[in-house]
Amino acid sequence: MAKQTSYFPELKRDWWLKHPYFKKYMAREATVLPLVFFLVCLLAGLFSLLQGAQGWQGWLQFMQNPLVIALNLLAFMASLFHAWTFFQLFPRVMPLRAGGRTVPPHLMVLGQWLGVLVVMVLAAWILMGGL
Amino acid sequence: MRKSTSDNIKRSDEPIWWGLFSAGGVCFAVFVPAAILFIALLIPAGIMAPEALSFERAESMIFSLPGLIFIGVVVCLPLFHAAHRIRHGLHDLKLGKEQLNKIVTYGSAALLSALALVGFVIGIM
Numbered sequence: 075m076a077k078q079t080s081y082f083p084e085l086k087r088d089w090w091l092k093h094p095y096f097k098k099y100m101a102r103e104a105t106v107l108p109l110v111f112f113l114v115c116l117l118a119g120l121f122s123l124l125q126g127a128q129g130w131q132g133w134l135q136f137m138q139n140p141l142v143i144a145l146n147l148l149a150f151m152a153s154l155f156h157a158w159t160f161f162q163l164f165p166r167v168m169p170l171r172a173g174g175r176t177v178p179p180h181l182m183v184l185g186q187w188l189g190v191l192v193v194m195v196l197a198a199w200i201l202m203g204g205l
Numbered sequence: 206m207r208k209s210t211s212d213n214i215k216r217s218d219e220p221i222w223w224g225l226f227s228a229g230g231v232c233f234a235v236f237v238p239a240a241i242l243f244i245a246l247l248i249p250a251g252i253m254a255p256e257a258l259s260f261e262r263a264e265s266m267i268f269s270l271p272g273l274i275f276i277g278v279v280v281c282l283p284l285f286h287a288a289h290r291i292r293h294g295l296h297d298l299k300l301g302k303e304q305l306n307k308i309v310t311y312g313s314a315a316l317l318s319a320l321a322l323v324g325f326v327i328g329i330m
Contacts, residue, residue: 087299103294106287109233112241113287116280117317119244120324123267127260134258137249146245153241157234189235197239200266201248201257 105156108149115142161186222289222311229286232278240279268328276325281318288314 090096115137122133136142164186165179247253256262266272288310295306 085299090297100294100297103290103297106233106290109237109283110287110291112237112245113280113284113317115245116240117321117324119263120267120276120321120328123260123263124324124327130260130263134249134255137245138251143246143249146241146249150238150241150246153233153238156230157238160230160234186235190238193236194239194242197243201243201253203257 102156102159105152108145108152111145112149115146157186157190222285225282225285226289229282229284229289232282233286236278237283240275264328268325273325276321280321281314284314284317285311 090100118136119130119133122129125132137146161183162179165177165182169179170177170182243253244258248255248258267275292306292310295301295310296303300306301309
């Protein structure tokens with residue numbers, strides 16, 4: 075291969091530590107780490123369910139471990155942080171028009187948070203025996 | 206006949222991964238918070254009655270059509286979202302090799318998703 079003659083600035087591994095905006099970007103990338111923990115918990119739950127009532131009881135106890143609760147609390151906060159950044163994208167990627175006017179971005183963001191709330195209320199209703 | 210230029214260009218698989226990433230992102234933002242809140246926080250912490258997730262209820266809820274939708278929306282799609290972010294995060298941190306990272310991250314998401322579906326199928330049988 076021909077020797078590279080053009081200038082290539084070398085990016086160091088810690089480039090993202092240099093600016094708050096990049097740190098926020100990397101924090102958002104990292105939101106999936108506690109998410110993966112929660113998802114693996116759910117998978118373990120699914121398979122413990124297949125082991126019968128005793129297996130399921132063991133999983134419920136595992137979920138009560140303070141360390142597990144702490145990690146899942148982190149996952150919960152990460153999911154809300156992710157939601158906060160994700161909801162701001164929607165009005166930019168897909169601006170909606172209603173009655174000949176563009177829907178204000180903050181209303182679209184608000185609508186999405188309302189969606190999160192509705193899902194939570196619905197989940198509470200289902201778990202409390204509504205279904 | 207000469208092949209047109211577009212025939213010679215290998216079609217990129219990136220749209221698939223970006224599509225799964227976006228779909229998983231919506232699920233992560235809208236459905237996952239509620240799932241974590243109830244299943245992993247309020248019930249284990251004893252704030253909500255544990256009977257909500259008794260063995261019989263959990264079994265009848267998950268091994269059903271709504272249960273399958275739950276697995277798709279709360280487990281599988283967020284897995285691909287996570288895989289995408291981990292893949293690009295590794296690139297940002299200059300870790301690993303691009304092609305290998307891609308296979309390992311999306312491969313793990315696919316494997317765990319398949320595992321969830323196998324668990325579901327065993328459960329309904």
